[in-house]
Amino acid sequence: MAGGGPVGGPKKRKHPEGEDFIRHPASRVSIYIDMTPMVDVAMLLLIFFMVTTVFRNPQAMELNLPPTDKVDVPESNVLTLAVRDDGNMYQRVARNPWQPIRIGEVRTTIETLVAQRPQIIALIKVSAAAPYHHVVDIMDELNLAKFNRLSILRLENPDLLEVQGIP
Protein backbone atom coordinates (compact mmCIF):
# COMPACT_ATOMS: atom_id res chain seq x y z
CA MET A 1 0.00 0.00 0.00
CA ALA A 2 2.96 2.23 -0.18
CA GLY A 3 2.37 5.32 -2.16
CA GLY A 4 -1.28 4.85 -2.14
CA GLY A 5 -3.58 6.31 -4.58
CA PRO A 6 -5.78 9.29 -4.69
CA VAL A 7 -8.60 7.31 -3.42
CA GLY A 8 -9.30 7.45 0.29
CA GLY A 9 -6.97 10.33 1.03
CA PRO A 10 -7.46 12.73 3.93
CA LYS A 11 -10.55 14.91 4.06
CA LYS A 12 -8.71 17.97 2.89
CA ARG A 13 -8.90 16.74 -0.58
CA LYS A 14 -11.03 18.52 -3.03
CA HIS A 15 -14.49 17.35 -3.56
CA PRO A 16 -14.99 16.03 -7.01
CA GLU A 17 -17.18 19.05 -7.76
CA GLY A 18 -14.37 21.35 -6.73
CA GLU A 19 -15.78 22.79 -3.54
CA ASP A 20 -13.79 22.97 -0.44
CA PHE A 21 -15.35 20.97 2.26
CA ILE A 22 -13.72 22.66 5.14
CA ARG A 23 -15.89 25.53 6.33
CA HIS A 24 -14.57 28.41 8.32
CA PRO A 25 -16.80 29.42 11.15
CA ALA A 26 -18.74 32.62 10.24
CA SER A 27 -16.48 34.94 12.13
CA ARG A 28 -17.84 38.53 12.84
CA VAL A 29 -14.96 40.74 11.99
CA SER A 30 -15.62 44.13 13.54
CA ILE A 31 -14.80 46.71 10.91
CA TYR A 32 -13.35 49.83 12.45
CA ILE A 33 -13.94 53.10 10.60
CA ASP A 34 -11.87 55.99 11.68
CA MET A 35 -14.41 58.78 12.14
CA THR A 36 -11.95 61.44 13.20
CA PRO A 37 -11.58 63.18 9.81
CA MET A 38 -15.34 63.23 9.34
CA VAL A 39 -15.84 64.76 12.76
CA ASP A 40 -13.12 67.27 11.96
CA VAL A 41 -14.93 68.37 8.83
CA ALA A 42 -18.30 68.46 10.58
CA MET A 43 -16.89 70.59 13.38
CA LEU A 44 -15.27 72.91 10.91
CA LEU A 45 -18.54 73.42 9.03
CA LEU A 46 -20.41 73.82 12.31
CA ILE A 47 -18.06 76.53 13.48
CA PHE A 48 -18.26 78.24 10.08
CA PHE A 49 -22.05 78.38 10.11
CA MET A 50 -22.19 79.40 13.75
CA VAL A 51 -19.85 82.27 13.09
CA THR A 52 -21.51 83.48 9.91
CA THR A 53 -25.10 83.18 11.11
CA VAL A 54 -26.73 86.51 11.80
CA PHE A 55 -29.82 86.13 13.91
CA ARG A 56 -30.43 89.80 14.18
CA ASN A 57 -31.98 91.36 11.11
CA PRO A 58 -31.71 95.09 10.76
CA GLN A 59 -34.72 96.97 11.99
CA ALA A 60 -36.68 99.50 10.09
CA MET A 61 -38.28 102.71 11.13
CA GLU A 62 -41.34 103.76 9.24
CA LEU A 63 -41.50 107.26 7.93
CA ASN A 64 -44.35 108.84 6.04
CA LEU A 65 -43.58 112.08 4.37
CA PRO A 66 -46.57 114.36 4.29
CA PRO A 67 -47.96 115.47 0.97
CA THR A 68 -46.71 118.86 -0.03
CA ASP A 69 -49.73 120.88 1.02
CA LYS A 70 -49.32 123.31 3.84
CA VAL A 71 -51.02 123.23 7.20
CA ASP A 72 -51.23 126.29 9.37
CA VAL A 73 -50.34 125.75 12.98
CA PRO A 74 -50.39 128.48 15.60
CA GLU A 75 -46.87 129.27 16.63
CA SER A 76 -47.60 128.70 20.28
CA ASN A 77 -48.16 125.04 19.48
CA VAL A 78 -44.81 124.45 17.87
CA LEU A 79 -41.85 122.83 19.54
CA THR A 80 -38.71 123.39 17.54
CA LEU A 81 -35.76 121.06 17.98
CA ALA A 82 -32.66 122.34 16.28
CA VAL A 83 -29.57 120.26 15.64
CA ARG A 84 -26.40 122.20 15.12
CA ASP A 85 -23.44 121.22 12.92
CA ASP A 86 -21.58 119.86 15.94
CA GLY A 87 -24.57 117.75 16.94
CA ASN A 88 -25.62 119.87 19.91
CA MET A 89 -29.36 120.20 20.23
CA TYR A 90 -31.52 123.11 21.25
CA GLN A 91 -35.23 123.36 21.73
CA ARG A 92 -37.77 126.07 22.10
CA VAL A 93 -41.51 126.34 22.24
CA ALA A 94 -43.01 129.10 20.12
CA ARG A 95 -40.56 132.01 20.23
CA ASN A 96 -39.10 131.44 23.65
CA PRO A 97 -35.31 131.52 23.96
CA TRP A 98 -33.40 128.45 22.82
CA GLN A 99 -32.65 125.93 25.53
CA PRO A 100 -29.95 123.31 25.19
CA ILE A 101 -31.34 119.79 25.33
CA ARG A 102 -29.70 116.40 25.37
CA ILE A 103 -31.06 113.46 23.44
CA GLY A 104 -31.98 111.66 26.64
CA GLU A 105 -34.23 114.54 27.70
CA VAL A 106 -36.24 114.73 24.48
CA ARG A 107 -38.68 112.08 25.56
CA THR A 108 -39.61 113.61 28.92
CA THR A 109 -39.74 117.08 27.38
CA ILE A 110 -42.21 116.04 24.75
CA GLU A 111 -44.27 114.10 27.25
CA THR A 112 -44.66 117.10 29.55
CA LEU A 113 -45.40 119.36 26.60
CA VAL A 114 -48.06 117.05 25.22
CA ALA A 115 -49.68 116.99 28.64
CA GLN A 116 -49.83 120.81 28.63
CA ARG A 117 -50.71 121.36 24.96
CA PRO A 118 -52.26 118.33 23.32
CA GLN A 119 -52.16 119.93 19.87
CA ILE A 120 -48.42 120.54 19.84
CA ILE A 121 -46.36 119.62 16.82
CA ALA A 122 -42.61 119.16 16.65
CA LEU A 123 -40.37 120.67 14.03
CA ILE A 124 -37.00 119.00 13.77
CA LYS A 125 -34.61 121.39 12.14
CA VAL A 126 -31.29 119.92 11.24
CA SER A 127 -28.34 121.86 9.94
CA ALA A 128 -26.76 120.70 6.70
CA ALA A 129 -23.56 119.32 8.14
CA ALA A 130 -25.06 117.53 11.14
CA PRO A 131 -24.80 113.73 10.96
CA TYR A 132 -27.94 111.93 9.90
CA HIS A 133 -28.13 109.74 13.01
CA HIS A 134 -29.31 112.71 15.08
CA VAL A 135 -32.49 112.73 13.01
CA VAL A 136 -33.03 109.05 13.64
CA ASP A 137 -32.25 109.50 17.33
CA ILE A 138 -34.81 112.27 17.73
CA MET A 139 -37.43 110.43 15.72
CA ASP A 140 -36.79 107.38 17.84
CA GLU A 141 -37.27 109.33 21.06
CA LEU A 142 -40.50 110.84 19.74
CA ASN A 143 -41.72 107.41 18.66
CA LEU A 144 -40.98 106.12 22.14
CA ALA A 145 -43.08 108.96 23.53
CA LYS A 146 -45.86 107.86 21.13
CA PHE A 147 -45.67 111.22 19.45
CA ASN A 148 -46.05 111.39 15.70
CA ARG A 149 -46.91 114.95 14.74
CA LEU A 150 -43.47 115.86 13.55
CA SER A 151 -41.88 117.39 10.60
CA ILE A 152 -38.25 117.37 9.54
CA LEU A 153 -36.74 120.41 7.95
CA ARG A 154 -33.43 121.95 7.14
CA LEU A 155 -32.12 124.36 9.73
CA GLU A 156 -32.06 127.65 7.88
CA ASN A 157 -31.79 131.28 8.71
CA PRO A 158 -32.76 132.97 10.94
CA ASP A 159 -32.87 129.94 13.25
CA LEU A 160 -29.52 128.75 11.99
CA LEU A 161 -27.78 131.97 12.94
CA GLU A 162 -29.44 132.05 16.33
CA VAL A 163 -28.52 128.48 17.16
CA GLN A 164 -24.99 128.61 15.79
CA GLY A 165 -24.46 131.78 17.80
CA ILE A 166 -25.02 129.97 21.09
CA PRO A 167 -21.62 129.25 22.61
Added chain:
Amino acid sequence: MTPMVDVVFLLLIFFMTTTSFKPPEDVPITLPESHSEIKVPESGYLMISVSKDGRIFISVNKEKGKEVHLEEFAAALTDARVRAPAAAVVLKADRNVPYSIMADIMDTMQATNTTRFNLVTDLETE
Protein backbone atom coordinates in the same frame (compact mmCIF):
# COMPACT_ATOMS: atom_id res chain seq x y z
CA MET B 1 -18.16 59.30 20.20
CA THR B 2 -21.38 58.55 18.31
CA PRO B 3 -23.69 60.71 20.46
CA MET B 4 -21.34 63.63 20.10
CA VAL B 5 -21.24 63.21 16.34
CA ASP B 6 -25.05 63.09 16.37
CA VAL B 7 -25.27 66.36 18.23
CA VAL B 8 -22.65 67.98 16.05
CA PHE B 9 -24.51 67.01 12.90
CA LEU B 10 -27.78 68.20 14.31
CA LEU B 11 -26.31 71.59 15.08
CA LEU B 12 -24.61 71.63 11.72
CA ILE B 13 -27.86 71.02 9.88
CA PHE B 14 -29.62 73.61 12.04
CA PHE B 15 -27.11 76.30 11.25
CA MET B 16 -26.95 75.35 7.58
CA THR B 17 -30.69 75.66 7.17
CA THR B 18 -31.12 78.85 9.19
CA THR B 19 -28.20 80.74 7.70
CA SER B 20 -29.14 83.32 5.18
CA PHE B 21 -26.19 85.08 3.81
CA LYS B 22 -26.20 88.81 3.77
CA PRO B 23 -26.93 90.23 0.36
CA PRO B 24 -23.81 91.80 -1.02
CA GLU B 25 -23.37 95.32 0.21
CA ASP B 26 -22.63 98.02 -2.27
CA VAL B 27 -20.74 100.07 0.27
CA PRO B 28 -20.01 99.51 3.94
CA ILE B 29 -22.67 101.33 5.95
CA THR B 30 -22.79 101.83 9.69
CA LEU B 31 -26.45 102.07 10.55
CA PRO B 32 -27.94 104.47 13.07
CA GLU B 33 -29.65 102.92 16.06
CA SER B 34 -33.27 103.02 17.10
CA HIS B 35 -35.75 101.18 19.30
CA SER B 36 -38.03 100.49 16.37
CA GLU B 37 -38.91 96.84 16.06
CA ILE B 38 -40.37 96.69 12.59
CA LYS B 39 -38.48 94.23 10.45
CA VAL B 40 -37.06 95.08 7.09
CA PRO B 41 -38.96 92.94 4.58
CA GLU B 42 -37.09 89.78 3.63
CA SER B 43 -37.45 90.34 -0.08
CA GLY B 44 -39.17 92.54 -2.56
CA TYR B 45 -37.75 95.86 -1.58
CA LEU B 46 -36.15 98.76 -3.29
CA MET B 47 -33.10 99.73 -1.34
CA ILE B 48 -31.57 103.16 -1.46
CA SER B 49 -28.16 103.05 0.16
CA VAL B 50 -26.28 106.16 1.12
CA SER B 51 -22.66 105.74 2.09
CA LYS B 52 -20.75 107.83 4.55
CA ASP B 53 -19.27 109.99 1.80
CA GLY B 54 -22.67 110.60 0.25
CA ARG B 55 -22.63 108.14 -2.65
CA ILE B 56 -26.10 106.88 -3.50
CA PHE B 57 -26.94 103.39 -4.72
CA ILE B 58 -30.29 102.04 -5.81
CA SER B 59 -30.86 98.31 -5.87
CA VAL B 60 -34.02 96.39 -6.61
CA ASN B 61 -34.66 92.96 -5.10
CA LYS B 62 -31.20 92.32 -3.75
CA GLU B 63 -29.53 92.93 -7.07
CA LYS B 64 -26.23 94.68 -7.11
CA GLY B 65 -26.82 98.35 -6.58
CA LYS B 66 -26.34 100.94 -9.22
CA GLU B 67 -24.60 104.12 -8.24
CA VAL B 68 -26.49 107.27 -9.10
CA HIS B 69 -25.66 110.89 -8.67
CA LEU B 70 -27.99 113.18 -6.88
CA GLU B 71 -28.98 114.93 -10.11
CA GLU B 72 -30.12 111.68 -11.73
CA PHE B 73 -31.56 110.27 -8.53
CA ALA B 74 -35.14 111.31 -9.29
CA ALA B 75 -35.08 109.64 -12.69
CA ALA B 76 -33.37 106.52 -11.36
CA LEU B 77 -35.84 106.24 -8.50
CA THR B 78 -38.83 106.57 -10.82
CA ASP B 79 -37.29 104.00 -13.14
CA ALA B 80 -36.67 101.55 -10.28
CA ARG B 81 -40.18 101.98 -8.98
CA VAL B 82 -41.58 101.24 -12.42
CA ARG B 83 -39.49 98.07 -12.56
CA ALA B 84 -40.64 96.98 -9.10
CA PRO B 85 -44.03 98.58 -8.48
CA ALA B 86 -44.85 96.48 -5.43
CA ALA B 87 -41.50 96.87 -3.72
CA ALA B 88 -41.35 98.62 -0.38
CA VAL B 89 -38.89 101.47 -0.41
CA VAL B 90 -36.12 101.14 2.15
CA LEU B 91 -33.67 103.91 2.87
CA LYS B 92 -30.41 102.70 4.31
CA ALA B 93 -28.09 105.51 5.18
CA ASP B 94 -24.88 105.66 7.10
CA ARG B 95 -25.24 107.24 10.50
CA ASN B 96 -22.71 109.95 9.70
CA VAL B 97 -24.05 111.15 6.37
CA PRO B 98 -24.42 114.91 6.51
CA TYR B 99 -28.06 115.75 6.83
CA SER B 100 -28.08 117.97 3.73
CA ILE B 101 -27.67 114.91 1.49
CA MET B 102 -30.48 113.11 3.30
CA ALA B 103 -32.66 116.19 3.01
CA ASP B 104 -32.03 116.33 -0.73
CA ILE B 105 -32.86 112.65 -1.07
CA MET B 106 -36.04 112.95 0.98
CA ASP B 107 -37.10 116.02 -0.98
CA THR B 108 -36.65 114.09 -4.20
CA MET B 109 -38.60 111.17 -2.79
CA GLN B 110 -41.37 113.49 -1.78
CA ALA B 111 -41.37 115.08 -5.22
CA THR B 112 -41.60 111.68 -6.91
CA ASN B 113 -44.44 110.61 -4.64
CA THR B 114 -42.42 108.10 -2.67
CA THR B 115 -43.79 109.25 0.62
CA ARG B 116 -43.88 105.95 2.49
CA PHE B 117 -40.59 104.36 3.21
CA ASN B 118 -38.59 102.68 5.91
CA LEU B 119 -35.34 103.82 7.41
CA VAL B 120 -33.06 100.92 8.18
CA THR B 121 -31.62 101.01 11.67
CA ASP B 122 -29.87 98.71 14.06
CA LEU B 123 -31.75 97.75 17.17
CA GLU B 124 -30.57 99.85 20.06
CA THR B 125 -29.99 97.98 23.26
CA GLU B 126 -29.71 99.84 26.49
